[in-house]
Amino acid sequence: MTDSHALLNAAQTAARLPYGALVDEIVGLLTDDSVQVPQRLVQALAGGGSLFVMPAMDRRVVITKLITFTPANAGTARPTIQGDVVVFDTASGQRRLVLDGPTVTARRTAAVSLLAAQRLAPNTQGPLLIVGAGVQGLAHLEAFADGLGVTEFVIASRSPASAQALAQHAQARGLHARVVQDANAALADCPLAICCTPASGVVLSALPRPDGFIAAVGAFTPTMVELSAGLCQHFAAQGTVFVDTADAAHEAGDLLQAGLDVSHFVTLADVIRQDIQKPTGPVLFKSCGWAGWDLAAARTALAR
Structure with missing residues (x-):
């Protein structure tokens, strides 16, 4: 896989999301009028889990996060959140990256909390x-x-x-x-x-x-x-x-x-x-x- 179609694991995803840069990007996103975030789909699954389908886009980038949330996994070796964030180029439609979903969720959530604390x-x-x-x-x-x-x-x-x-x-x-x-x-x-x-x-x-x-x-x-x-x-x-x-x-x-x-x-x-x-x-x-x-x-x- 070339870098333009990179499938990143958890460690590689984390390496691309340092907290300082992530906070700066969140600030930039909140002042970007081209950002569109449709309502997310939350589908209940048998066994008490949920499937989350979460799209978002701006002038340059289109993403969809596809994750499962399985509360029954708490306390086991399996994570409660699993899935991916698929990243596309808006103009060409080309897939650019596939990021590890739980890593993105953890780091962007912490970065949002950090930004709130800073401000x-x-x-x-x-x-x-x-x-x-x-x-x-x-x-x-x-x-x-x-x-x-x-x-x-x-x-x-x-x-x-x-x-x-x-x-x-x-x-x-x-x-x-x-x-x-x-x-x-x-x-x-x-x-x-x-x-x-x-x-x-x-x-x-x-x-x-x-x-x-x-x-x-x-x-x-x-x-x-x-x-x-x-x-x-x-x-x-x-x-x-x-x-x-x-x-x-x-x-x-x-x-x-x-x-x-x-x-x-x-x-x-x-x-x-x-x-x-x-x-x-x-x-x-x-x-x-x-x-x-x-x-x-x-x-x-x-x-x-």
Whole structure:
């Protein structure tokens, strides 16, 4: 296969998606009027899984992400997210790249959280509390270390082995990391927090610090949840809630189950286009995912 038709594995895909370049491309995409992102198709599968078909395009690039989400794989050797991102040239129709879908999903999700923290977090010094020590936990640890210079991490997971493995990965990079049993208790010591669990139940309910920033990425359907209703309501009343896109109005399970009108919250595109400044008080950033983020990843990969 020539490079113009390259089929990239997970490591090769990651190498083309450094977090700094990916964040820059996301900013560029959010100010690009040629970007089109049709509504994604989510097809239920026998056994409780889902097939996601997610197209997006601009003047130069057309992509479709085809992935399966299989919650039953959690805790097994099989990943919960599998699939590919297929990248085409808009003008010629030629296939340019096939990127590893789970790697794109992990890195673009972490890059979106990183961008939100850079623009909105009252205090970016760390420590960063990571709730959930799977693929997204690893991606967020690396993104916040690379992009914000965070050096101290606190890790909580229902799997002690996963938490310890992530802490050891951080330590191998020269970072400080410790495992805790109680994520809610740790929140008082951490101005930054990422919630990236399978979102099968509430894992965070303690109120944030006045300078707290929480990015919640695990729940992306109305029935999924990571944050308690009380915590979401506290952010809405005493702080500020932002969402990744307007699609959160019908996808953000945490916020919807808290009875909040998600359509009123400011999106990341609004933050970038209107140069919205950091608010006072605690900030919740709710991320549900969007094929536009995958398009930004494809643009980044092509540029490299």
